Amino acid sequence: MALDRTGNGYLVDPSIWSEEIMHEMATEDDITLSDSQVNQIRVAREYFSENSSVPPIRTFAKVVGVDKKILFKEWLTGPMKPITKYGGMPQPTGCV
Numbered sequence: 759m760a761l762d763r764t765g766n767g768y769l770v771d772p773s774i775w776s777e778e779i780m781h782e783m784a785t786e787d788d789i790t791l792s793d794s795q796v797n798q799i800r801v802a803r804e805y806f807s808e809n810s811s812v813p814p815i816r817t818f819a820k821v822v823g824v825d826k827k828i829l830f831k832e833w834l835t836g837p838m839k840p841i842t843k844y845g846g847m848p849q850p851t852g853c854v
Contacts, residue, residue, distance in 0.1 A: 761786065768843050775846025783844055791844065795832060798822050799845040802838075812842050812850045 761783060762770040769775060769783075780799060784791050791799075801822045805813050815838055819826040829837040838850045 764849075766843070766849060768849050769846050772846045772848070779846065780844045789840075792832070794824075795841075798824070798829070798832075798837070799841055802841045803845050803847065806845070806847050812838065812847055814838075 761779065763783070764770060767783070767787065769779070777796070780796075781791065802813065802818065805818070805821055813821060815826060815829070815836075818838065818841075819829055822829075833840050842848065842850055
């Protein structure tokens with residue numbers, strides 16, 4: 759079943775998000791999420807639920823306890839867009 763996603767790959771209805779949906783989205787995008795990436799998504803969701811916003815990368819690196827350079831290596835495209843996309847959060851704006 760194809761998920762209803764925006765042109766940028768974000769869920770049209772973020773309220774349906776679950777870890778199963780997260781993995782389904784990644785599979786649709788030909789990506790296998792590592793345990794580290796799944797943990798980062800969980801931390802970002804927790805931050806989002808507490809702050810009603812997506813953290814900037816510097817803040818997120820401190821919150822998750824991973825050097826920013828490592829985050830960029832793990833995600834290749836820059837970490838916050840895929841983290842928010844697979845985490846069912848709004849697309850970040852600005853330099854992330």
